[in-house]
Each structure stands twice: as C-alpha cells, then as structure tokens.
Amino acid sequence: MPDTKPMFERVALIGIGLIGSSLAHAIRRQGLAGEIVISTRSSETLKRAEELGLGDRFEPDPARAVEDADLVVLSIPVGACGAVAERIGPHLKTGAILTDAGSTKASVVRDVAPHVPEGVHFIPGHPIAGTEQSGPDAGFTSLFEGRWAILTPLPGTDPAALEKLTAFWTACGSKVDTMDPAHHDRVLAIVSHLPHIIAYNIVGTADDLETVSKSEVIKYSASGFRDFTRLAASDPTMWRDVCLANREAILEMLGRFSEDLAALQRSIRWGDGDALFDLFTRTRAIRRSIIEAGQEVDAPDFGRHPEIAKPGE
Amino acid sequence: MPDTKPMFERVALIGIGLIGSSLAHAIRRQGLAGEIVISTRSSETLKRAEELGLGDRFEPDPARAVEDADLVVLSIPVGACGAVAERIGPHLKTGAILTDAGSTKASVVRDVAPHVPEGVHFIPGHPIAGTEQSGPDAGFTSLFEGRWAILTPLPGTDPAALEKLTAFWTACGSKVDTMDPAHHDRVLAIVSHLPHIIAYNIVGTADDLETVSKSEVIKYSASGFRDFTRLAASDPTMWRDVCLANREAILEMLGRFSEDLAALQRSIRWGDGDALFDLFTRTRAIRRSIIEAGQEVDAPDFGRHPEIAKPGE
Ligand SMILES: NC(=O)c1ccc[n+]([C@@H]2O[C@H](COP(=O)([O-])OP(=O)(O)OC[C@H]3O[C@@H](n4cnc5c(N)ncnc54)[C@H](OP(=O)(O)O)[C@@H]3O)[C@@H](O)[C@H]2O)c1
Ligand SMILES: NC(=O)c1ccc[n+]([C@@H]2O[C@H](COP(=O)([O-])OP(=O)(O)OC[C@H]3O[C@@H](n4cnc5c(N)ncnc54)[C@H](OP(=O)(O)O)[C@@H]3O)[C@@H](O)[C@H]2O)c1
Structure with missing residues (x-):
C-alpha cells in the first residue's frame, strides 16, 4: 500500500478457519491492513495458513499475536471465546478494537467482556455468511460480498470505534446492521x-x-x-x-x-x-422476497452446478 | 427420423407442466417418438405448449389425444389421475403402455388401474427429478439426466412392455429401478x-x-x-x-x-x-455418500450461482 494508509496498521486474526481465512483474503485484496498476524490453536492449522500465505506473521501464542494490533478478530467456536479472551486480554493495546465472528452474541458478551481491559473497544459481531465447509482452505475473498454483518455494540461503545469497524465490514463487501445481542x-x-x-x-x-x-x-x-x-x-x-x-x-x-x-x-x-x-x-411468498432481496437466485438447483466460488480466491 | 424407426410411433403427454414439458424436450432430442400429442386441462396451458412448440399436435380433449398412442404419460397431480384415467380409459389402444410421473404410487394404482382396459400395459412410474418450478415453461431436456426413475410394475406386468418403458427412461438419461408401490x-x-x-x-x-x-x-x-x-x-x-x-x-x-x-x-x-x-x-457421512453417488456436487452453495440449466433447452 504505497499511496494510501491502510485502515489498520496491524490486524490480528485469532482462528483461521472458514471465516478467519476469508477475512484474510478480503483484508489482503482491499489493502485494509499494514500487517496481518495470524494465530490458531493447533500447529497444523497454523502451518497450513502459512503455506497458503494467508498472513504476514504466524504466531502460535495468541497473546503475542495481539500485541500492538489495532484490530483483533476472534473467528473461533463461541464456546472457546471466554478462554481465549482471558489469555489475550492483558496483551491488548489501548485503543484497539476487539471483535468476533461468533454465531451467538449474548454468550460471547458474557464470556469475553470480563476480560477486556479499560480502553479497548469490544464490539461483538457476526457475519451472516458461510458455507458448510471449514478450515483455512475453505475461505475465499467474496464470502462476505452482498451479505449482512451484524454488530451488537454494548452500552457506552465508542461511536468512532463502531464507525471504524462498520467501515471495515463494508470494505469486506458486507452491509452492516446493529442490534442488541439478545x-x-x-x-x-x-x-x-x-x-x-x-x-x-x-x-x-x-x-x-x-x-x-x-x-x-x-x-x-x-x-x-x-x-x-x-x-x-x-x-x-x-x-x-x-x-x-x-x-x-x-x-x-x-x-x-x-x-x-x-x-x-x-x-x-x-x-x-x-x-x-x-x-x-x-410459504411461497417468502421465497420470492428472499430472491428480490438478493439473498438467493431464482435458478432451480439440481445439485449439479459447477464449482462457483473457488476457495482460496 | 429418416434413418431409424423411433421407439414409439405416437406418444401422448397428458399434462404439460414441469415434468410433461421436460419429457417433450427429451423425447424430441432423442427422437423417441414419431409424433408427440399434447393435452392439458386448461386452454391457456395448451396454447402455451403450442407456442413453445413442445409437440406436434395439441388436443384439448385427453380422450382424443390418447387415440392410437403407443405410449401415454400422465404428468398431472396424483389426485387428478383417477378422473383422467376414467376419461381416457375407453380410448386407449390395445398394446399401448400407460404410465405416469406421480410422486405417490399406491394411490395412483388404486385410482387408475380400474379404468385400464384389458390389453393395455399400465406401469406406474416416478422420475426422481424435479425443481420447485412448474408449468410448461419450466421444463428442460436434461432434467432426468443422471437421475433415477422408479417403476412400480403390478403383478402380471408384461415383461416386454416393462423393458420398453425402461428403455424409454434410459433414453431420457435416467437410471431405472423397480420396486413395489408400497x-x-x-x-x-x-x-x-x-x-x-x-x-x-x-x-x-x-x-x-x-x-x-x-x-x-x-x-x-x-x-x-x-x-x-x-x-x-x-x-x-x-x-x-x-x-x-x-x-x-x-x-x-x-x-x-x-x-x-x-x-x-x-x-x-x-x-x-x-x-x-x-x-x-x-450426519456428515450421509452427505459424503450423496456426493459420491453423483446426486450432488461438493461446491458450497451461496445462493448466487448463475443460471445453470436454461429452461426450454
Ligand atoms: N461456518 C459458518 O458458516 C459461520 C458463519 C458465520 C459465523 N461463524 C462463526 O465463526 C466462528 C468460526 O467459524 P469457522 O466456520 O471459521 O470455523 P472453522 O473453519 O472450524 O475454524 C475454527 C477455528 O477456530 C479454532 N478453534 C477451534 N476450537 C478452538 C478452541 N477450543 N480454542 C481456540 N481455538 C479454537 C480452530 O483452530 P485449529 O484448527 O488450529 O484447531 C480454527 O482456527 C464460529 O464462532 C462460528 O460460529 C461461522
Ligand atoms: N415437480 C416435481 O419436482 C416433480 C418431480 C417428480 C414427479 N412429479 C409429479 O409429476 C406430476 C406433474 O408435476 P409437475 O411438476 O409437472 O406439475 P405442474 O408443472 O404443476 O403441471 C401440472 C400439469 O397437470 C395439469 N393438471 C393440474 N391439475 C389437473 C387436474 N385436476 N386435472 C387434469 N390435469 C391437471 C396441469 O394442467 P393445466 O396447467 O392445463 O391446468 C399441468 O398440465 C405430479 O404428479 C407430480 O407429483 C413432480
């Protein structure tokens, strides 16, 4: 990024499965980060992420990965968020944004919030986009395109941080909604x-x-x-x-x-x-509305369409 | 068909929605009939079938449509099969094959069999292929390709007739299975x-x-x-x-x-x-088996694949 400053100096992706690796691709393509640091639980997945060139730095220890990061995204099962937050909490930089991609939000707020230090902006999130596949090979740049990302800011969330995270998801191709976790x-x-x-x-x-x-x-x-x-x-x-x-x-x-x-x-x-x-x-009317809202195409599906999105692109 | 004799001299398609029109396309492409006669309940649908050029002759009266036909296929809702069979029964040609595409079989046997004259081969059937769309515009040639067609012959069914109907579905691209209606x-x-x-x-x-x-x-x-x-x-x-x-x-x-x-x-x-x-x-294992059996592709579906089969082709 020689000409324009990236949105974030350093982004730490904790968890690099379908969602984490799709984020890595989208961040790369849009030039949203000066540096992408990746951490994941297992050494095999970390190695695979490195082979795929998903980031700039690969850290087995999530606490080290988040050091000096301006944006930290947890893309791990919701049941694991509490333990990981406890581990990384003390290492988060003041002013950093901490978010996640978990499919439930009240439990993530309950488990993560207690470990977030003063001065770090914790804004839970959930991209409404996915496939049935998982792991670092499953991700692709366009996963979030035209899809919604829901943010569930807590009372007292810094408006500037919320705006920045909204801009981030928008740059990844998503439309952003906010609502409360419940x-x-x-x-x-x-x-x-x-x-x-x-x-x-x-x-x-x-x-x-x-x-x-x-x-x-x-x-x-x-x-x-x-x-x-x-x-x-x-x-x-x-x-x-x-x-x-x-x-x-x-x-x-x-x-x-x-x-x-x-x-x-x-x-x-x-x-x-x-x-x-x-x-x-x-029940027919609902499908019509979904097609009109651009969340589905009207072509009949026979289970034989050729591969459409090529994972890894 | 100048060189080879078609499988059937005359085929009557009663009902020309998704299934009937797909059969018309497949019969045409494979040259399975000397003449395709089409009949359907409403004059609008019959007119549309004619505009689409789905057959050679268009008969409002199903009884006239089946006259001299060697193969008669009912592609209408299963609840309508009894009344239509009663109407066409007396006009069926001796030696003709009468079949249907209905999604249930015991009820069709119960409702249709009493109206089938001696000497007509009634062999109920069901192509396991479809989409959520209906009407004569929805059909396309490849609907049956690589899919199963189930035939449920009754006790005493003529083996030669069964063989011929099997050959018909095979020519339409299907694999054929037989089992009892229940x-x-x-x-x-x-x-x-x-x-x-x-x-x-x-x-x-x-x-x-x-x-x-x-x-x-x-x-x-x-x-x-x-x-x-x-x-x-x-x-x-x-x-x-x-x-x-x-x-x-x-x-x-x-x-x-x-x-x-x-x-x-x-x-x-x-x-x-x-x-x-x-x-x-x-539950994951079953999907793997379905993909291996060629009944589904392994590409993730995001509801944005471009139109794959062009109806009418
Ligand atoms: N898949 C979807 O359709 C979808 C859509 C929207 C949101 N989400 C949410 O996004 C999150 C990630 O989903 P995904 O589909 O990307 O999953 P995934 O492909 O299975 O990847 C999971 C990632 O989390 C790590 N992980 C698993 N268990 C962990 C634990 N106990 N502690 C720390 N790390 C752990 C894995 O690490 P290792 O591989 O190194 O073990 C891997 O990096 C989940 O919260 C999910 O609810 C998923
Ligand atoms: N759709 C699937 O996925 C699928 C798959 C396998 C088998 N099937 C079976 O195939 C048969 C036809 O289905 P389809 O999808 O082709 O239906 P469709 O597209 O809705 O077409 C129905 C046809 O039946 C005629 N019809 C409707 N009600 C009738 C009645 N009361 N009496 C006489 N004719 C009547 C219609 O005539 P008008 O338009 O002129 O009124 C039209 O020609 C059904 O038995 C269904 O169970 C369907």
Missing part, C-alpha cells in the same frame, strides 16, 4: 439455528430407519432430502457450541416449530386438503 | 415428502413470529433458512395431493422425526454437548 440471538435462532437443528434431525431420522435402506436414501436424495444434508454437514463443534450458547432462544423456536408441526400433522391425518393448500401457498 | 411410497415419504413438509412448516413458523420481523427473516436468510424456502416454494396443489395420497407413510415418518426431535430438544435443554456432537458428526 435480539440477534432470537433472530438467528429462527433463521439459522433452527434450520440447522432440523436438518441434523431429519438426516438422523433417515439414518435410523429400518424399512428404508441407507442406499435408497442416498440414491433418491435429489427429491428433497439432499437440500437438508448440506446444512447437516456443517461443523459439529461449531453447532454444539451454538446449541449450548443459545439454548433459551432455540428452545423457544423449537417449541413454536413443534406446535405448528402438530397442527400440520393433524391436517394430514384428517385429510384437510384446504388447510394444507393454504399453508403451502403462504 | 415400498416406493415409504422410501419417498422419507427422502421427499417429509423434507417438503418440514420445509413448509419451518417457513410457516418463521412467518408467524411476532418477536422477529419478516424483513429480518429475509435479510438474514443466507444463514440456513434460505435452503428450506426452495422446497417450500413448490407447487401447493401437487403437495396437497401428495400429503393426502401418502398419508400413512408420511404420518409414520413424521412420528419418527418428532420422536427424534424431542430427544434432541432434551439434549439442548440439559446442555448435553456430547450427545449433540455425536448426532452432528454422524
């Missing part, structure tokens, strides 16, 4: 957590049947089942942590879902074609 | 009917929430919810009919699903991370 967790419970839990559940149910063989499930999966297996192939650690961290909101949504399913089941049992037709009609 | 309905209940019902249900639940706005559901849908909306945008008439026609098997699968979901809910409530991790790990 509302975030309720919204995500319905748009993300419940769909994943339901997908895991239905795949589990199919796996357990005695009357239909596994090979039949696989052969004929194109007729609907396949769509669920993508979500159900997501990282088990991440999703275990999400379920534990957002229990209340998830149980609330599961309760609503089960109640509705009981009513639908009753319509099927009693042959109430009109009730079925009404529900099946009402 | 087993078909149970297999499809888990791989297709339950996924669609669950998808409709979760979209309905989200639509009803007071604490999360509809615009939030739409904005953040890329995080999982979006995957369900595709299935939940399928044709309401088709799915009402499927639910009514395959009630027993669907209720059985719904029972299993709900039981499993109750156990999963309990694991979340009690914070049983190990049970969650186990389930979330077990």
Whole structure:
C-alpha cells in the first residue's frame, strides 16, 4: 500500500478457519491492513495458513499475536471465546478494537467482556455468511460480498470505534446492521439455528430407519432430502457450541416449530386438503422476497452446478 | 427420423407442466417418438405448449389425444389421475403402455388401474427429478439426466412392455429401478415428502413470529433458512395431493422425526454437548455418500450461482 494508509496498521486474526481465512483474503485484496498476524490453536492449522500465505506473521501464542494490533478478530467456536479472551486480554493495546465472528452474541458478551481491559473497544459481531465447509482452505475473498454483518455494540461503545469497524465490514463487501445481542440471538435462532437443528434431525431420522435402506436414501436424495444434508454437514463443534450458547432462544423456536408441526400433522391425518393448500401457498411468498432481496437466485438447483466460488480466491 | 424407426410411433403427454414439458424436450432430442400429442386441462396451458412448440399436435380433449398412442404419460397431480384415467380409459389402444410421473404410487394404482382396459400395459412410474418450478415453461431436456426413475410394475406386468418403458427412461438419461408401490411410497415419504413438509412448516413458523420481523427473516436468510424456502416454494396443489395420497407413510415418518426431535430438544435443554456432537458428526457421512453417488456436487452453495440449466433447452 504505497499511496494510501491502510485502515489498520496491524490486524490480528485469532482462528483461521472458514471465516478467519476469508477475512484474510478480503483484508489482503482491499489493502485494509499494514500487517496481518495470524494465530490458531493447533500447529497444523497454523502451518497450513502459512503455506497458503494467508498472513504476514504466524504466531502460535495468541497473546503475542495481539500485541500492538489495532484490530483483533476472534473467528473461533463461541464456546472457546471466554478462554481465549482471558489469555489475550492483558496483551491488548489501548485503543484497539476487539471483535468476533461468533454465531451467538449474548454468550460471547458474557464470556469475553470480563476480560477486556479499560480502553479497548469490544464490539461483538457476526457475519451472516458461510458455507458448510471449514478450515483455512475453505475461505475465499467474496464470502462476505452482498451479505449482512451484524454488530451488537454494548452500552457506552465508542461511536468512532463502531464507525471504524462498520467501515471495515463494508470494505469486506458486507452491509452492516446493529442490534442488541439478545435480539440477534432470537433472530438467528429462527433463521439459522433452527434450520440447522432440523436438518441434523431429519438426516438422523433417515439414518435410523429400518424399512428404508441407507442406499435408497442416498440414491433418491435429489427429491428433497439432499437440500437438508448440506446444512447437516456443517461443523459439529461449531453447532454444539451454538446449541449450548443459545439454548433459551432455540428452545423457544423449537417449541413454536413443534406446535405448528402438530397442527400440520393433524391436517394430514384428517385429510384437510384446504388447510394444507393454504399453508403451502403462504410459504411461497417468502421465497420470492428472499430472491428480490438478493439473498438467493431464482435458478432451480439440481445439485449439479459447477464449482462457483473457488476457495482460496 | 429418416434413418431409424423411433421407439414409439405416437406418444401422448397428458399434462404439460414441469415434468410433461421436460419429457417433450427429451423425447424430441432423442427422437423417441414419431409424433408427440399434447393435452392439458386448461386452454391457456395448451396454447402455451403450442407456442413453445413442445409437440406436434395439441388436443384439448385427453380422450382424443390418447387415440392410437403407443405410449401415454400422465404428468398431472396424483389426485387428478383417477378422473383422467376414467376419461381416457375407453380410448386407449390395445398394446399401448400407460404410465405416469406421480410422486405417490399406491394411490395412483388404486385410482387408475380400474379404468385400464384389458390389453393395455399400465406401469406406474416416478422420475426422481424435479425443481420447485412448474408449468410448461419450466421444463428442460436434461432434467432426468443422471437421475433415477422408479417403476412400480403390478403383478402380471408384461415383461416386454416393462423393458420398453425402461428403455424409454434410459433414453431420457435416467437410471431405472423397480420396486413395489408400497415400498416406493415409504422410501419417498422419507427422502421427499417429509423434507417438503418440514420445509413448509419451518417457513410457516418463521412467518408467524411476532418477536422477529419478516424483513429480518429475509435479510438474514443466507444463514440456513434460505435452503428450506426452495422446497417450500413448490407447487401447493401437487403437495396437497401428495400429503393426502401418502398419508400413512408420511404420518409414520413424521412420528419418527418428532420422536427424534424431542430427544434432541432434551439434549439442548440439559446442555448435553456430547450427545449433540455425536448426532452432528454422524450426519456428515450421509452427505459424503450423496456426493459420491453423483446426486450432488461438493461446491458450497451461496445462493448466487448463475443460471445453470436454461429452461426450454
Ligand atoms: N461456518 C459458518 O458458516 C459461520 C458463519 C458465520 C459465523 N461463524 C462463526 O465463526 C466462528 C468460526 O467459524 P469457522 O466456520 O471459521 O470455523 P472453522 O473453519 O472450524 O475454524 C475454527 C477455528 O477456530 C479454532 N478453534 C477451534 N476450537 C478452538 C478452541 N477450543 N480454542 C481456540 N481455538 C479454537 C480452530 O483452530 P485449529 O484448527 O488450529 O484447531 C480454527 O482456527 C464460529 O464462532 C462460528 O460460529 C461461522
Ligand atoms: N415437480 C416435481 O419436482 C416433480 C418431480 C417428480 C414427479 N412429479 C409429479 O409429476 C406430476 C406433474 O408435476 P409437475 O411438476 O409437472 O406439475 P405442474 O408443472 O404443476 O403441471 C401440472 C400439469 O397437470 C395439469 N393438471 C393440474 N391439475 C389437473 C387436474 N385436476 N386435472 C387434469 N390435469 C391437471 C396441469 O394442467 P393445466 O396447467 O392445463 O391446468 C399441468 O398440465 C405430479 O404428479 C407430480 O407429483 C413432480
């Protein structure tokens, strides 16, 4: 960056899986950092990140990685955020921004905030973008493009720091929203957590049947089942942590879902074609809105589109 | 077809929506018929089929359409098959093959068989291929390629007729399996009917929430919810009919699903991370098998792939 000063002198990425490595690519391409320092739990992943050239410096010790960093991003399972915050807290630079990418926010606030020293701007965040793949090889520059990033600033957050972090996500291609952590967790419970839990559940149910063989499930999966297996192939650690961290909101949504399913089941049992037709009609409008909002394309998906985004680019 | 004789002199397609029009394209490309005769319920759809050039002759009256046809394919909602069979039955040619594309098979056998005259080969079928779109514009030649078609021959079915119908689906690009109607309905209940019902249900639940706005559901849908909306945008008439026609098997699968979901809910409530991790790990293997079986690609889906198959080609 010879001509313009980068947004941050030094960015520390703690965790370099799908989200961390996508951030590394986006930061590089946009020239958002003078230096990218990477740290991750295992030496294998750190080595792989180095092979992929994701950063400028590779530090096994997260406490050393955050030294003098102007922006620190935790891209690790939400259940690990407390311990990592405790480890890095004392080494954070005054004036630094600390954020994260975790899929739940109240638990991250609860676990991380106590370890953040005075003078460090802790602004929790969550990019609403992802795939079912993980690890440093899975990331790619455009992951955040056209997607939303939600920030959940705490009372008293410095407006200048919030503005800077907003500019950062904007430069990565995202649109930015802010809301409070509890509302975030309720919204995500319905748009993300419940769909994943339901997908895991239905795949589990199919796996357990005695009357239909596994090979039949696989052969004929194109007729609907396949769509669920993508979500159900997501990282088990991440999703275990999400379920534990957002229990209340998830149980609330599961309760609503089960109640509705009981009513639908009753319509099927009693042959109430009109009730079925009404529900099946009402749900079409939502997809239309999603396509109009640019969060989906209208092309039918046959599970045979060629690779679209090439990981690592 | 100057050099080789087509597989069938005359094919009558009754119903010309997604499935019927895809068959028309495939028959044309492969030269499987000397003449394609098309009939459908409404004059608008028939007119559109003619504009699209899907057939050689367009008959408002299905009874006239099937006259002298060697192959008759019903591609209409399963609930409509009985009435249409009653109408066309007396006009079917001796030696003709009558088949259908319906998503349930026991009900079609029950409703159609009584109207099939002696000497006509009734062999129910179901191509395991589809999209969420419908109507004559939605079809395309490659819909059946690499997919399965299931035939459910009845006791005493003529082996030569079965062989010919198998050759027909093979020429359309499909792999063909046979099984009995009841087993078909149970297999499809888990791989297709339950996924669609669950998808409709979760979209309905989200639509009803007071604490999360509809615009939030739409904005953040890329995080999982979006995957369900595709299935939940399928044709309401088709799915009402499927639910009514395959009630027993669907209720059985719904029972299993709900039981499993109750156990999963309990694991979340009690914070049983190990049970969650186990389930979330077990479900990954199935996706791997589906990808290996060629029924899905391994590319992450971000809902932004360009149009892949151009309908009408
Ligand atoms: N995947 C998505 O679709 C998505 C979308 C939005 C937000 N998120 C959130 O983003 C975060 C990262 O997700 P991801 O998909 O990037 O995960 P990932 O690809 O599995 O990478 C996880 C990273 O966290 C590290 N890690 C795992 N367990 C740890 C622990 N106990 N202590 C310290 N570090 C640990 C891993 O280190 P090693 O490899 O070195 O062990 C790796 O660097 C999660 O909080 C997730 O909820 C994910
Ligand atoms: N869509 C899929 O993914 C899929 C996959 C495999 C099998 N199937 C099965 O294939 C069949 C056709 O599905 P599709 O997707 O092609 O449907 P579609 O695109 O909605 O077309 C339906 C066709 O059936 C006609 N029709 C509708 N109601 C009728 C009635 N009461 N009496 C006579 N004709 C009627 C329509 O005629 P008008 O337009 O003239 O009214 C139209 O020609 C269904 O049995 C379905 O279960 C569907």
